[in-house]
Amino acid sequence: MAKNNILKHLAIIMDGNGRWAKNQGKKRTEGHKVGAEVVREITTYCANHETIETLTLYAFSTENWKRPKAEVSFLMKLLDNYLRKELDVYMREDVRFETVGDISAFSDKLKKTISETKEVTKNNKKLTQVLALNYGSRDEIVRAANRVIKNNEKLTEESLSAALDSPYTDIDLMIRTSGEQRLSNFLLWQLSYSELYFTDTLWPDFKSDELESIIDEFYGRERKFGGI
Ligand code: FPP
Secondary structure: OOOOOOOOEEEEEOOOHHHHHHHOOOOHHHHHHHHHHHHHHHHHHHHOOOOOOEEEEEEEEOOHHHOOHHHHHHHHHHHHHHHHHHHHHHHHOOEEEEEEOOHHHOOHHHHHHHHHHHHHHOOOOOEEEEEEEEEOHHHHHHHHHHHHHHOOOOOOHHHHHHHOOOOOOOOOEEEEOOOOOOOOOOOOOOOOOOEEEEOOOOHHHOOHHHHHHHHHHHHOOOOOOOOO
16 A cells, blocks of 8 residues: 555545436436435445545535526435435444535525434444535635634634635545546645546446445555655
8 A cells, every 4th residue: 555545535526417317318317316326325335444534425516506496406305305314324334424515505494404414423433424515615715714814813724724614634535427527616625635536437327346446546546745
């Protein structure tokens, strides 16, 4: 194993649900449904992985509101149902649920489900699953900077980091599915030294055996963090 390579924080841009559905002659929403099953499989895999402590998943971006109204409401309902149904899995697999992003825009019902899931799972230890919801990195950084200013603190890397929605560890590995090679406003600050991996696999086809081989590849990389 190369020095400095310990995978503690994995982040994933789950992309390609719509294309998967189109390829199967199904509605886009079918892709999201299967995508939610994959979230369960990958979360369970990470909870049982010996070094992964945090898994951050891009579930809904600040730009996703631009989608047709019916798709947005489907995604909201899917998330609500997922969290309710998933509580057993969070408890069985010892997973704490957290979010990043501005959830104030969500319905009261969804906000309640989110806060209840956080409360019930708050002492779980094996993995923290962080869903990025109504998340945009620039928005997060601006809100963090405003918090620092409001507290009359000096703006430093440390004070800004601590004021982010996601005061978790830096990301070690970021995977994007579906062949797109962009960051799409995802965790720009936290990805500064992350290894990046792009796979052509569409999210509904992404399985834990592929994740395992990506992790093997990650362990073969040498991370220099600007050194030599
Ligand atoms: C990208 O596929 C996916 C999303 C915008 C939403 C992610 C949602 C899920 C994986 C399912 C629900 C998640 C949870 C946590 C219950 P896309 O629609 O942009 O695909 P396309 O680029 O092929 O159109």
